[in-house]
Amino acid sequence: MDARVTTAGHETRPEEPFVNRRDPALALGPDGRPAVSRRAPRWADVPDATWNDWRWQLSNRVNTLDELAGILELTDDEREGLSAPDKFRVDVTPYFVSLIDPRDPDDPIRRQIIPTGRELRSFTGMMEDSLAEDRHSPVPGLVHRYPDRVLMLVTTQCASYCRYCTRSRIVGDPTQNFNRREHEAQLDYIRRTPQVRDVLISGGDGLTLAPKLLESVIRGLREIPHVEIIRIGSRVPVFLPQRVDDELCEMLGRYHPIWMNLHFNHPNEITPEVSRACDRLTRAGIPLGNQSVLLAGINDCVHIQRALVHRLVENRIRPYYIYQCDLVEGAGHFRTPVGKGIEIMEGLRGHTSGYAVPTYIVDAPGGGGKIPVMPNYLISYSDHKVVLRNYEGYITTYEEPTTYTPHDSAHCRYCQAKRPEPGQTGLTGLLDGERMWIEPADFEQIHARGTETPHRLQDPAKWVPLGVGPIEGRAGRPLPRLAAPEGARAVGEVAPPAGEYGPGEEPRPPEGAPTATANHELL
Ligand SMILES: *Cc1c(COP(=O)(O)O)cnc(C)c1O
Numbered sequence: 001m002d003a004r005v006t007t008a009g010h011e012t013r014p015e016e017p018f019v020n021r022r023d024p025a026l027a028l029g030p031d032g033r034p035a036v037s038r039r040a041p042r043w044a045d046v047p048d049a050t051w052n053d054w055r056w057q058l059s060n061r062v063n064t065l066d067e068l069a070g071i072l073e074l075t076d077d078e079r080e081g082l083s084a085p086d087k088f089r090v091d092v093t094p095y096f097v098s099l100i101d102p103r104d105p106d107d108p109i110r111r112q113i114i115p116t117g118r119e120l121r122s123f124t125g126m127m128e129d130s131l132a133e134d135r136h137s138p139v140p141g142l143v144h145r146y147p148d149r150v151l152m153l154v155t156t157q158c159a160s161y162c163r164y165c166t167r168s169r170i171v172g173d174p175t176q177n178f179n180r181r182e183h184e185a186q187l188d189y190i191r192r193t194p195q196v197r198d199v200l201i202s203g204g205d206g207l208t209l210a211p212k213l214l215e216s217v218i219r220g221l222r223e224i225p226h227v228e229i230i231r232i233g234s235r236v237p238v239f240l241p242q243r244v245d246d247e248l249c250e251m252l253g254r255y256h257p258i259w260m261n262l263h264f265n266h267p268n269e270i271t272p273e274v275s276r277a278c279d280r281l282t283r284a285g286i287p288l289g290n291q292s293v294l295l296a297g298i299n300d301c302v303h304i305q306r307a308l309v310h311r312l313v314e315n316r317i318r319p320y321y322i323y324q325c326d327l328v329e330g331a332g333h334f335r336t337p338v339g340k341g342i343e344i345m346e347g348l349r350g351h352t353s354g355y356a357v358p359t360y361i362v363d364a365p366g367g368g369g370k371i372p373v374m375p376n377y378l379i380s381y382s383d384h385k386v387v388l389r390n391y392e393g394y395i396t397t398y399e400e401p402t403t404y405t406p407h408d409s410a411h412c413r414y415c416q417a418k419r420p421e422p423g424q425t426g427l428t429g430l431l432d433g434e435r436m437w438i439e440p441a442d443f444e445q446i447h448a449r450g451t452e453t454p455h456r457l458q459d460p461a462k463w464v465p466l467g468v469g470p471i472e473g474r475a476g477r478p479l480p481r482l483a484a485p486e487g488a489r490a491v492g493e494v495a496p497p498a499g500e501y502g503p504g505e506e507p508r509p510p511e512g513a514p515t516a517t518a519n520h521e522l523l
């Protein structure tokens, strides 16, 4: 075949270089120069070089009612929030406040950073430290909640302050800040704790630290041989993309492997400046993820979430988690039902690229850790069949293999190199039938260490067993003795003495007896 025929129309013309119009980091404005986002009139005369200087942005943040009234048409609710004496800190970079539509009181960016009177109201279940982080802190600012990774709070400062912040008990408060001495104590704990292989730098926002101080923390971590990955959780690229300069990327690039999780909640936050900042980070070899919070009135909509995850993936940011709003002071009016999150996940999974689908997480109040909320895609399971449901409601079965040779863990060097610390052995004793449920060894004593009163859900005395009652463990109250149902035993089999139960005969509260639901404890 004539080669000229097959290549016709595909010839590259060197005199016309290819222009990539899809890459958001290359977007051009109407003047043919790199696109820029809107600037509030107040700063119209600031020279570009000044506007793009992150130090200028930080030192010109707005925080008072008067300043904000000059930028936005404030509502009475916002005036009430801004005038409250003990409110969570307000501070917004000129760049970020400029993204707000000054006439729209429901603007999704505005609702994240401008206080309202509503945030002063308390609600059922509200807690100051809803994730019980203080209780899991072996040294100030270090939270060791999971077996192989720690959260390292290196500062309480952020570039701007989110009204729903989970750590509002310390964030923003300069008197509670962490300094070199605390960083050294944190590093020392990690040095002495070899199971820590993943360190998550957060705060506050680590990227607001002075560059030298940030580098000294990162270098300190890199000098610890068992620290495999360093993660930075930051909202600086959202509030202050100017901070992501070549110097920062070059510095971070020297301490790989470094991963970064950003925090976008709405597509409006992804501006040309943000696209260029993220492009710089990914070019420095840093994989980017996103953690967003499900917020009423801001992003509690499957279409907004879908637009958000598409914009993220377009910017090479992988949606990682979407968090249920924590039970924290000031966040009551942002809370949504869990059903909303499930609905959003239903609208993403299968409907769009797997890359664009985050995991929906409820961070368990009281410090139980992150719990993924999975809609029921796995409907049922037997010894040879799995019943599955897809996103369209199509129900199908998957036949299990009959010839599966179990993995030979005796000859597997990964199995044999078990980590010594708890929580790393894989099977927990539940699947192999050794145990029926698991609870930490010091479940009841956990609170004896803290000073705060336990949340009512953490008081085992208030628990009512739901079907799977204790066999030999502790119970909040004696279980009603139940006769096994007629026909539940094979002919000739001896009924177990009352109060003892065979497999599948766990005690259940009889009709009318209180259940967890009836007590309003679990649901
Ligand atoms: C969220 C969190 C982590 C990280 O959890 P991943 O699920 O690995 O992202 C680690 N420590 C604490 C205390 C956390 O809250």
Ligand code: SF4
Pocket (backbone or CB within 6 Å): 157, 158, 160, 161, 162, 164, 165, 166, 167, 171, 203, 204, 205, 235
């Ligand atoms: S950036 Fe993070 S730590 Fe800072 S105020 Fe927002 S949620 Fe809180």
